[in-house]
Amino acid sequence: MALSGNKWRKYVYMKSFAALAPHLPNTRLMSKDALWQMVGKYGYAIVKPANGSRGRGVIQVAALRNGGYELHYENRKTRVGDFERVYAYIRRIVGSSSYLVQWRVPRATVNGRPFDLRVVVQRRRNSNSWNVTGKLAKVAGKGYIVSNITRSKGRVLPVHAAIRRSTIIRKQGADARVHRVALLSAHKLGKMYPGHRIFGLDVGLDRSGHVWIIEANLFPSMSHFLKLGDKTMIQRIRAFRNG
Known part of the structure; x- marks a missing residue:
């Protein structure tokens, strides 16, 4: 299958899996x-x-x-x-x-501004094992609904910091739930796009801490990770891309 960024095709495919369906907004x-x-x-x-x-x-x-x-x-x-x-x-x-x-996912907020997570999942060449290599929180800029940092003049935060400061009620285990859904998504998408080795998931968390897959990107931008003070994740992402 030729690689396609069509969000509808990916949504229909992912919705067909019982374990992923509850995490996909209508x-x-x-x-x-x-x-x-x-x-x-x-x-x-x-x-x-x-x-x-x-x-x-x-x-x-x-x-x-x-x-x-x-x-x-x-x-x-x-x-x-x-x-x-x-x-x-x-x-x-x-x-x-x-x-x-x-359906507009009712995302939790940090200081009154909605945020979602960018989660990068990769596998190495000749390996079927998927790994979460990077994740961060994107907080929307003032007056914006989109969390794209460049577009909304928002900011990035480490995931644990965003969850801790957020309006999420069930904070405990939220990071682990995101991790699990991200790996499951990559495993399923890997069957739709055999040979592809990276997916970037935009994931929302509502106030109850439920994980929502807003969309899945085949060629995710890595520029957000350069804005983090800790460069560990961008180094790991590059190592997986090259190895």
């Missing part, structure tokens, strides 16, 4: 009906490119209690009176590109 191909149903069911939805990366083109739609909707795009919030205008607003941004509608 996701559908973007359509007017899909958006209407997702917002109607949950009150929130995330609209994002099927092939995008680095937080580009991500829009949050929220139903307001007093009627109407709020659209959050980049660091701008726009109030719209009815759903027809919501859809028209999104279509202007989306154009003809392929998009997904996803």
